[in-house]
Amino acid sequence: MTGAATVTETAVTITIDGQPVEVTEGSTIHAACVEAGIDTPTLCWAENLTPVNVCRVCVVELEGSRALVPSCSRPAEEGMVVQTDTPRVRHSRRMVLEFLGSGVDLSQADDLHRWMEAYGADPNRYGDEDHPVERVDEPVKVQDELYIRDYSKCVLCYKCVEACGDDAQHTFAIAVAGRGFDARISTEFDVTLPDSACVYCGNCVGVCPTGALQFKTEYDLREVGEWRPEDQTVTRTVCSYCGVGCNLDLHVQDERIVKVTSPSDHSVTSGHLCIKGRFGWQYVHGE
Amino acid sequence: MTDIYLGADRATDVEAAAVDEALRVRGVDAVVQPEGERLYISGRARRLQRRHFLLPALHALQNATGWISPGGINYVAEVLGVPPAEAFGVATFYDLFRTEPPDHDGDTFHVCVDAACQIAGYDDLAASVRASGGHVHLGPCLGQCERAPALFVQGSGGRPDRVPADEEPFELPQADDPSLRLLRRIGVADPESLESYMAHGGYEALRRAGDMGAEAVLEAVAAAGLSGRGGAAFPTGVKWRAVAAETGRPKHVVANCDESEPGTFKDRIVMEHDPFAVIETMTIAGLATGAQNGWIYIRGEYPLATARLQGAIDAARAAGLLGPDAAGTGHDFDIAIWRGAGAYICGEETALFNSLDGFRGEPRNKPPFPTTHGLFGEPTAINNPETLLNVLDIILHGPENYRTRGTERSPGTKLLCLSGKVGRPGLYEVPFGTSLGDLLELAGGVAGTGELQAVLMGGAAGSFVGPDSLDLPLTLEDTRAAGTTLGSGVVMAFDTSVDMTDVVVRIAEFFRDESCGQCVPCRVGAVRQHETLVQMQKRGSLSPARRALIDEMAEVMVDASICGLGHTAASAVRSALSLGLIASAPS
Ligand SMILES: Cc1cc2nc3c(=O)[nH]c(=O)nc-3n(C[C@H](O)[C@H](O)[C@H](O)COP(=O)(O)O)c2cc1C
Ligand code: SF4
Ligand code: SF4
Ligand code: SF4
Ligand code: FES
Ligand code: FES
Numbered sequence: 001m002t003g004a005a006t007v008t009e010t011a012v013t014i015t016i017d018g019q020p021v022e023v024t025e026g027s028t029i030h031a032a033c034v035e036a037g038i039d040t041p042t043l044c045w046a047e048n049l050t051p052v053n054v055c056r057v058c059v060v061e062l063e064g065s066r067a068l069v070p071s072c073s074r075p076a077e078e079g080m081v082v083q084t085d086t087p088r089v090r091h092s093r094r095m096v097l098e099f100l101g102s103g104v105d106l107s108q109a110d111d112l113h114r115w116m117e118a119y120g121a122d123p124n125r126y127g128d129e130d131h132p133v134e135r136v137d138e139p140v141k142v143q144d145e146l147y148i149r150d151y152s153k154c155v156l157c158y159k160c161v162e163a164c165g166d167d168a169q170h171t172f173a174i175a176v177a178g179r180g181f182d183a184r185i186s187t188e189f190d191v192t193l194p195d196s197a198c199v200y201c202g203n204c205v206g207v208c209p210t211g212a213l214q215f216k217t218e219y220d221l222r223e224v225g226e227w228r229p230e231d232q233t234v235t236r237t238v239c240s241y242c243g244v245g246c247n248l249d250l251h252v253q254d255e256r257i258v259k260v261t262s263p264s265d266h267s268v269t270s271g272h273l274c275i276k277g278r279f280g281w282q283y284v285h286g287e
Numbered sequence: 288m289t290d291i292y293l294g295a296d297r298a299t300d301v302e303a304a305a306v307d308e309a310l311r312v313r314g315v316d317a318v319v320q321p322e323g324e325r326l327y328i329s330g331r332a333r334r335l336q337r338r339h340f341l342l343p344a345l346h347a348l349q350n351a352t353g354w355i356s357p358g359g360i361n362y363v364a365e366v367l368g369v370p371p372a373e374a375f376g377v378a379t380f381y382d383l384f385r386t387e388p389p390d391h392d393g394d395t396f397h398v399c400v401d402a403a404c405q406i407a408g409y410d411d412l413a414a415s416v417r418a419s420g421g422h423v424h425l426g427p428c429l430g431q432c433e434r435a436p437a438l439f440v441q442g443s444g445g446r447p448d449r450v451p452a453d454e455e456p457f458e459l460p461q462a463d464d465p466s467l468r469l470l471r472r473i474g475v476a477d478p479e480s481l482e483s484y485m486a487h488g489g490y491e492a493l494r495r496a497g498d499m500g501a502e503a504v505l506e507a508v509a510a511a512g513l514s515g516r517g518g519a520a521f522p523t524g525v526k527w528r529a530v531a532a533e534t535g536r537p538k539h540v541v542a543n544c545d546e547s548e549p550g551t552f553k554d555r556i557v558m559e560h561d562p563f564a565v566i567e568t569m570t571i572a573g574l575a576t577g578a579q580n581g582w583i584y585i586r587g588e589y590p591l592a593t594a595r596l597q598g599a600i601d602a603a604r605a606a607g608l609l610g611p612d613a614a615g616t617g618h619d620f621d622i623a624i625w626r627g628a629g630a631y632i633c634g635e636e637t638a639l640f641n642s643l644d645g646f647r648g649e650p651r652n653k654p655p656f657p658t659t660h661g662l663f664g665e666p667t668a669i670n671n672p673e674t675l676l677n678v679l680d681i682i683l684h685g686p687e688n689y690r691t692r693g694t695e696r697s698p699g700t701k702l703l704c705l706s707g708k709v710g711r712p713g714l715y716e717v718p719f720g721t722s723l724g725d726l727l728e729l730a731g732g733v734a735g736t737g738e739l740q741a742v743l744m745g746g747a748a749g750s751f752v753g754p755d756s757l758d759l760p761l762t763l764e765d766t767r768a769a770g771t772t773l774g775s776g777v778v779m780a781f782d783t784s785v786d787m788t789d790v791v792v793r794i795a796e797f798f799r800d801e802s803c804g805q806c807v808p809c810r811v812g813a814v815r816q817h818e819t820l821v822q823m824q825k826r827g828s829l830s831p832a833r834r835a836l837i838d839e840m841a842e843v844m845v846d847a848s849i850c851g852l853g854h855t856a857a858s859a860v861r862s863a864l865s866l867g868l869i870a871s872a873p874s
Contacts, residue, residue, distance in 0.1 A: 055806070059847045091839070092846050096808060126836075131822045171292075172291075175376035177376045178379045179380050179804050181810055181813075197371075
């Protein structure tokens with residue numbers, strides 16, 4: 001979506017950590033960081049979704065701005081001077097990660113672990129035995145054979161809502177309900193998925209960064225301690241159900257398909273599929 | 288009929304009729320979408336045209352049956368083309384809406400638990416309401432802090448909302464003071480009569496503005512140095528000029544009448560007792576900025592102000608002072624009222640736009656700013672009613688005359704909401720530069736023990752100052768230099784008998800309750816901050832590590848939150864700690 005400027009596009013130059021970086025006009029500061037090879041944590045951002053800039057883990061210092069700014073959504077403007085590794089930036093990133101870890105179960109948010117370590121986040125320093133802190137603690141919703149929802153792992157990144165709505169599926173089966181710490185992803189009146197507008201495209205599962213949404217196959221294997229990503233192979237193929245030509249990545253463990261994803265940079269799918277491509281593989285195993 | 292999936296629940300006749308009526312009075316006649324319309328406008332775009340009726344429709348359901356039922360949501364979803372999951376997400380955002388069947392069929396008695404009511408004994412009020420069989424709901428500031436403890440009765444079964452205290456006679460503490468500018472008509476002109484308003488100089492400013500033309504009005508407002516009174520003190524002239532410069536899209540003027548900052552009640556008194564002035568100044572803003580659409584977003588707990596403003600709009604429209612060629616200015620301008628439903632965050636300007644638009648009241652990231660992307664994503668001038676009222680004198684007497692009051696950098700007068708332990712709580716108007724001590728004297732001095740412990744300036748989002756600040760001149764520049772703020776004009780006094788720990792813990796709880804939940808620093812930070820203070824209260828002390836943690840949490844909220852709520856959530860807490868008002872050393 002971004003990258004180095006070509007002759008036909010307007011380029012802007014910004015300075016990141018003292019280094020000039022040129023990107024096409026309209027690119028974000030985050031894209032410029034990528035261009036400059038500066039690794040930046042993101043959580044609510046994804047290349048196939050509109051930025052919602054809510055998690056704030058990607059903040060950077062922008063000269064002239066009183067507060068830090070979210071790099072994932074702030075467009076780069078000519079002459080901007082950005083710092084990505086000051087004490088203020090590190091402090092905010094560390095606190096955001098700590099806050100998240102103190103309130104929800106991040107055990108399967110693999111991407112975040114590296115950042116928590118890098119910034120020295122200690123989510124356990126808030127409460128103590130006499131004063132436990134409030135956490136999101138909800139029973140896992142297992143309502144069908146296709147995917148489960150475990151909102152105790154939800155960081156409220158809004159990605160599933162976007163994937164179900166304007167950014168991909170246009171089904172609007174789920175939204176954020178409630179307010180503040182009590183906000184949750186929910187169907188209307190929390191009706192079960194089979195009773196909701198859900199069409200089981202699985203696109204919400206595809207974008208969830210924490211395992212809060214999980215394919216039932218993966219969930220079942222994890223429950224019995226048999227989920228072994230290191231033993232899985234990924235085979236790219238083209239979905240055979242219709243003529244659109246969606247790319248499928250079949251994740252196979254012990255000669256069985258355990259989940260189906262689609263590459264988010266694919267020109268047809270942008271990572272999104274329909275129920276047939278996502279879940280229609282069960283026939284392969286004669287189920 | 289629609290392309291929206293609806294579950295099996297259907298609305299009752301009562302629910303459907305209530306929604307239909309709410310839409311009808313807002314000019315939505317075609318309740319059922321004609322099939323053919325989808326030929327040229329479809330899907331999301333089609334739906335967005337009606338989405339802003341969601342809030343009034345939800346109010347109608349809540350009022351009719353005491354809650355918003357699955358059948359009711361489905362009916363609204365079908366009529367307005369809003370997916371039910373999103374409508375539910377909106378309904379659950381607001382304190383005044385219930386999405387579970389009520390366990391009582393009477394009205395709901397909302398009792399305020401914020402600082403002014405806390406020290407005035409809200410628990411006695413709640414107990415007496417319960418004793419007479421009323422269903423009590425404890426909640427945040429109701430904007431009646433001068434008559435604490437405060438009560439608001441939310442009607443059910445079609446009964447109207449009401450505030451019992453509105454039935455008592457009203458008098459300004461400064462009644463008959465000839466120096467009043469913004470408050471000069473209050474208690475003098477009849478708020479329900481256009482003739483009376485006119486007899487007291489009403490609509491002269493609009494006529495003058497029409498003669499001057501938009502450019503001259505913009506110049507006068509800028510030259511007067513008027514700044515916003517909603518809390519952020521942004522120069523109004525700059526804001527209006529930016530909107531005026533936008534062309535090619537519909538433009539809006541919004542009066543931000545959400546007034547929910549604990550300790551603030553000034554806008555309520557202005558709207559209740561001088562509603563035509565709000566209407567007239569909005570019309571002037573429309574003329575100056577070239578906006579044709581006026582909106583009043585008023586908090587749901589202000590039934591009298593809402594009724595008086597609606598009466599004023601109707602009367603002004605009937606007299607040709609609103610509508611096409613409003614007041615003969617050659618400019619078309621009209622105003623609609625939208626009611627909030629119990630959410631402090633909806634006073635933040637971009638949250639207000641989302642709320643009025645029919646979405647959850649979650650603030651937007653800025654930039655882009657309201658002057659280019661406001662209501663419906665269109666250019667919008669949003670102002671506090673007190674800001675607007677200043678425009679009357681600027682137009683009538685000119686910027687130089689206006690600047691004879693106040694200071695060079697804070698010209699004009701300021702409305703101040705005096706509450707807590709003062710002799711005569713109420714709304715006061717003084718020139719900028721008046722000292723805090725003189726203001727407290729004007730309000731009858733410190734009540735209770737007569738000895739001042741602290742003053743909360745600017746509300747829950749503001750900060751405490753101690754008795755050594757009585758000489759502080761109340762200007763934007765002096766309060767800023769002193770590390771505090773005038774904010775929305777809150778001056779809440781605490782005498783030496785008040786347990787400040789209770790007050791500060793409640794302030795922290797207020798932010799925990801009112802965070803919209805969108806961004807991590809505030810959603811989690813406000814909870815952890817409150818928990819830390821509750822721990823402190825239980826232990827009777829705060830360890831150095833916990834004290835440092837409060838600062839660390841404050842830093843990320845200030846630096847990385849999306850909006851002003853997160854930015855200020857730690858401000859009062861930290862000031863209380865540094866003034867030593869609450870436990871600060873291990874005991
Ligand atoms: C959490 C929060 C609540 C706010 N509530 C109000 C309010 O109730 N009324 C108001 O006028 N401004 C409120 N503001 C300020 C508005 O965002 C905005 O600055 C103001 O309406 C602009 O009008 P002004 O320039 O006339 O002050 C609030 C801001 C924040 C961050
Ligand atoms: S599976 Fe598809 S339709 Fe169902 S909630 Fe997820 S994104 Fe929406
Ligand atoms: S369920 Fe997953 S994708 Fe959805 S908001 Fe929670 S963490 Fe994000
Ligand atoms: S700072 Fe708080 S209120 Fe503002 S957007 Fe973030 S969570 Fe919402
Ligand atoms: S990744 Fe930028 S705010 Fe979440
Ligand atoms: S009404 Fe209770 S503090 Fe404002």
